[in-house]
Structure formats: structure tokens, C-alpha cells
Amino acid sequence: MNVYGVTGWKNAGKTGLMERLVAAFTARGLRVSTIKHAHHAVDVDQPGTDSYRHRTAGAQEVVLASAQRYAVMHELRGAEEPTLDALIARLSPVDLVLVEGYKREAHPKIEAYRAATGHALLAGDLPSIRAVAADCAIDAPCPVLSLDDTDAIADFILDDLCLKGAT
Known part of the structure; x- marks a missing residue:
């Protein structure tokens, strides 16, 4: 699968750019999946729900399914966080996987940059950054x-990605 990332510092516009890119690519007929890396504990399940009760009782994986969607929650229970490659391997085949975060991984990326964050560009330090999407004029490599x-x-x-036929 083709993989491309959006990276940058906090509040640089990564999530908004990801949202707009998903909409743009799907409007062009591409099938897109996303992976978002979080640096904090996240919980998509709510206390009191049946699936939450299954998970907290000790289930390794809980599948919550309905007529509209399904979700798989996998508890690491002390195991190492899976690599990006391992997560991509679990996805169904699509035309493009957009990845938010994972700035140190080798896949190609766009850096989202807002001057107001006060951070230096990552592009000079990370060779996997192929372009910068900025809200101001900047000097970038x-x-x-x-x-x-x-x-x-x-x-x-x-x-x-040499996907010119998809435009």
C-alpha cells in the first residue's frame, strides 16, 4: 500500500490537513485509510458499556460491531507498542494510507508548519520530509x-507517489 505522512509540532495544523486530504483524495476516487499516533493514553470505549466491561474483564481484543461500522480494540497489557509497519499490515487494502505523527519513521511526509507555534522546521533534520505546508513564507530545504x-x-x-492517474 502507498503510505504518506503528515507530521509537525503540536498545533501546527496536522489534523486539519489530514482531514482535508482525506476528503480531497476520496473525492478523487481513492480509497484512503488513516493512522494517527497519540503520545498519551487514549480510550475509545466508555465505562459502563458492554464492550468496556469485556475489555476491563481481561479480553485481549474486543470487536464492537453494528450495521454501520465495527471497531477492534486491542489491549497491549504490557506488550510493546506495535510498529507502524505492523499497524499498516492490519489494515484492509486501500489506495493510500495517510499517517499523522510517526515523524521519525522512514515513510515520506509533508510537514505542517505554523509560525505561531514558535518551533523550528523539522524538515532540515528529517530526510523523510518531502515538502513543507506552511502558513507563511519560509526558507526550507x-x-x-x-x-x-x-x-x-x-x-x-x-x-x-507516482499516482498521477488518480488526479
């Missing part, structure tokens, strides 16, 4: 695109 120009960013990603 790679192409710079407007953070608000979703179509140009989507075109760049498709060109970089």
Missing part, C-alpha cells in the same frame, strides 16, 4: 506549499 492549498498538497503527494 524542500518545496514549500501553502498550508491552505489542499489541492496543491494532494497533487504533490500523488506526484511523489
